Amino acid sequence: MFSDRSSNLTWHLFAVLAMVFMLSPLVLVVFFSFGENPHSTLPVGKLTLGWYEKLFADPNFWRALRNSAVVTLSVGVLSTVIGTLAALGIARWRATNAGAALTVLTLPVMMPPLVLSLALATMFSTFGVRLGLHTVIPSHLVFTQPFVILIVYAQMANFNYAIIDSARDLGASPLRIFFSIILPIISPTLVGAALIAMAVSLDDFIITFFTIGSGMTLPTLVWGMLRTSLDPSINALGTLILAATISSSMLALKITQYRG
Amino acid sequence: MSQQDRLATQPNEDEEILVRLRNLSKRYGRTQAVQALDLDIRKGEFFALLGPSGCGKTTLLNLIGGFAAPSTGVIEIDGRDVTALGPERRRTNMVFQGYGLFPHMTVRQNITYGLQIAKTPPDETKQRVARVTSLVHLTDLEHRLPAELSGGQQQRVALARALVMEPAVLLLDEPLAALDLKLRKAVQEELRHLHRAIGGTFMFVTHDQTEAMALANRIAVMQDGRIVQQGTPEEIYANPASEFVAGFIGEANILHGRRISGRIELDGGIVMADKGPDRRVIVVVRPDDVFVTDETTPEALEVALPGMVKDRIYLGTHDSLKVTLDCGHDVVAYIRAAHGADAPGIGDRIHIGWHTSGRRIVEKD
Numbered sequence: 049m050f051s052d053r054s055s056n057l058t059w060h061l062f063a064v065l066a067m068v069f070m071l072s073p074l075v076l077v078v079f080f081s082f083g084e085n086p087h088s089t090l091p092v093g094k095l096t097l098g099w100y101e102k103l104f105a106d107p108n109f110w111r112a113l114r115n116s117a118v119v120t121l122s123v124g125v126l127s128t129v130i131g132t133l134a135a136l137g138i139a140r141w142r143a144t145n146a147g148a149a150l151t152v153l154t155l156p157v158m159m160p161p162l163v164l165s166l167a168l169a170t171m172f173s174t175f176g177v178r179l180g181l182h183t184v185i186p187s188h189l190v191f192t193q194p195f196v197i198l199i200v201y202a203q204m205a206n207f208n209y210a211i212i213d214s215a216r217d218l219g220a221s222p223l224r225i226f227f228s229i230i231l232p233i234i235s236p237t238l239v240g241a242a243l244i245a246m247a248v249s250l251d252d253f254i255i256t257f258f259t260i261g262s263g264m265t266l267p268t269l270v271w272g273m274l275r276t277s278l279d280p281s282i283n284a285l286g287t288l289i290l291a292a293t294i295s296s297s298m299l300a301l302k303i304t305q306y307r308g
Numbered sequence: 309m310s311q312q313d314r315l316a317t318q319p320n321e322d323e324e325i326l327v328r329l330r331n332l333s334k335r336y337g338r339t340q341a342v343q344a345l346d347l348d349i350r351k352g353e354f355f356a357l358l359g360p361s362g363c364g365k366t367t368l369l370n371l372i373g374g375f376a377a378p379s380t381g382v383i384e385i386d387g388r389d390v391t392a393l394g395p396e397r398r399r400t401n402m403v404f405q406g407y408g409l410f411p412h413m414t415v416r417q418n419i420t421y422g423l424q425i426a427k428t429p430p431d432e433t434k435q436r437v438a439r440v441t442s443l444v445h446l447t448d449l450e451h452r453l454p455a456e457l458s459g460g461q462q463q464r465v466a467l468a469r470a471l472v473m474e475p476a477v478l479l480l481d482e483p484l485a486a487l488d489l490k491l492r493k494a495v496q497e498e499l500r501h502l503h504r505a506i507g508g509t510f511m512f513v514t515h516d517q518t519e520a521m522a523l524a525n526r527i528a529v530m531q532d533g534r535i536v537q538q539g540t541p542e543e544i545y546a547n548p549a550s551e552f553v554a555g556f557i558g559e560a561n562i563l564h565g566r567r568i569s570g571r572i573e574l575d576g577g578i579v580m581a582d583k584g585p586d587r588r589v590i591v592v593v594r595p596d597d598v599f600v601t602d603e604t605t606p607e608a609l610e611v612a613l614p615g616m617v618k619d620r621i622y623l624g625t626h627d628s629l630k631v632t633l634d635c636g637h638d639v640v641a642y643i644r645a646a647h648g649a650d651a652p653g654i655g656d657r658i659h660i661g662w663h664t665s666g667r668r669i670v671e672k673d
Contacts, residue, residue: 208406208408210404210405210406210407210408211408211409211410211411212408213375213395213402213404213408214402214404214408214409214410214466214469215410215421216375216394216395216396217373217375217395217396217400217401217402217422217470218396218401218421218422218425218469218473219396219397219422219425219426219473220396220421220425221396224425228421229410232412233410233411233412
């Protein structure tokens with residue numbers, strides 16, 4: 049049998065192992081992106097920024113970056129606007145109806161992405177829509193909006209409606225109430241929700257892959273590079289995506305004061 | 309407020325009616341929140357809507373403020389039919405129970421919000437804000453955010469924000485409910501002072517009868533969506549119109565009985581003379597109208613009833629005696645804090661009674 053102390057130690061060891069197991073692939077990606085070894089194996093050799101230079105010299109990278117920027121920003125703005133309007137509406141419903149609506153709206157997040165991609169691709173081809181960024185953006189909205197709706201709904205469900213009644217009482221029109229009262233109060237939440245939507249959109253591969261046609265975004269570029277060459281410029285790209293996703297999520301959590 | 313003040317503010321028929329409600333009712337689905345009622349509020353009154361929770365008093369206030377549309381009836385403010393108008397177009401302003409301050413605006417921004425919408429010139433805005441902030445003692449706090457203020461200060465901001473609009477009627481929804489006991493006394497005083505200083509018309513909702521008595525110069529008691537009695541605090545206290553009102557306003561001994569050919573007979577054989585039709589009645593005697601006597605046939609008292617002291621609570625200014633009469637009724641009597649041996653103690657046998665002027669007969673429905 050373990051003594052108290054050794055059992056305690058075992059649990060700590062187990063936790064550390066689990067963390068190593070989960071994080072080491074990510075650490076390796078970052079690690080190899082700065083090493084000279086072109087085969088992404090140990091030893092990595094001298095430190096270098098050469099793989100980043102190679103990546104930045106690739107016109108495909110810039111094309112993919114531009115496309116990713118277009119998709120991410122559009123999805124950020126659109127899902128925030130649409131999701132907020134939806135949440136504001138649902139927040140006025142009775143709790144049971146609102147709960148049902150939220151369940152239905154969050155289904156896309158729970159569905160396997162592959163099924164969702166197939167459904168979207170099928171729908172676009174059925175209606176004869178040519179694939180491109182204009183099909184990627186609405187496809188991303190399907191699974192980014194639920195995050196926005198849930199976050200904004202949570203805020204509005206706790207909203208003190210006496211504030212709105214006070215503003216009416218003092219003569220404010222509905223439009224004025226929205227812009228001078230509601231928007232300033234919920235804007236940190238909206239920024240946070242937008243950042244989360246953008247982080248989810250930025251690193252999506254499957255749905256983008258099925259709905260983009262011949263173009264590419266950063267994640268589909270990674271996939272393409274994996275098939276042709278396996279040099280550490282992929283790792284450099286991966287590191288950049290990783291940094292963008294983590295920083296926007298962290299910013300979002302900080303802004304919305306999310307305490308997991 | 310002294311007796312004299314009260315008399316001075318007592319309404320008379322000549323005074324101008326500011327708010328006139330006619331046949332006003334409100335139904336939410338199957339619930340009749342406010343039964344069709346008429347009510348007049350005169351200029352300068354400090355009017356209380358008093359009743360237990362769910363009696364429709366807040367709904368009535370919301371109807372007057374324009375936050376709910378009535379199912380039937382007409383609301384007139386200052387001679388103008390405002391029934392169809394929203395709160396933004398009525399000359400009423402409301403102090404909400406949770407205050408409803410704008411959390412992202414400073415005290416000053418909160419107070420000037422309505423003036424800005426009304427496009428009040430900057431000079432006038434400055435004057436009005438200065439006047440109202442000094443009235444409610446907020447002058448030094450103008451640049452704070454609501455979250456940086458205490459509950460009492462937040463309430464003063466809500467008051468200032470409403471008063472700066474110079475409303476025809478100031479509506480207050482449970483203005484003291486969120487404050488602790490000590491603050492409540494201070495705010496009561498402040499509200500009375502404000503009402504006198506401004507000379508405006510205030511209307512407030514409360515479930516607390518002591519609050520209504522302390523603040524209002526007229527009270528409407530509500531029960532199940534109806535106004536069951538209205539009048540000055542003295543009138544309602546001295547002449548409750550029903551058992552409900554008697555029990556709700558102040559402490560009361562309520563004794564059930566019936567009137568038979570000019571005599572009231574209570575259960576247990578207590579008999580008093582009273583003219584009127586034969587029917588079931590209650591006799592209401594306030595604890596401070598109950599006297600302790602050692603005589604069995606005192607001259608001045610209408611009745612003298614034997615009983616035993618069950619409990620005695622020292623309350624500083626007076627003692628509260630709980631007496632179980634031999635006929636079975638429990639009666640509470642307030643007696644002046646007695647010093648010395650003649651004060652009755654628990655277990656003592658005593659007689660209690662009351663003057664004819666100290667009891668009310670209320671006919672039951």
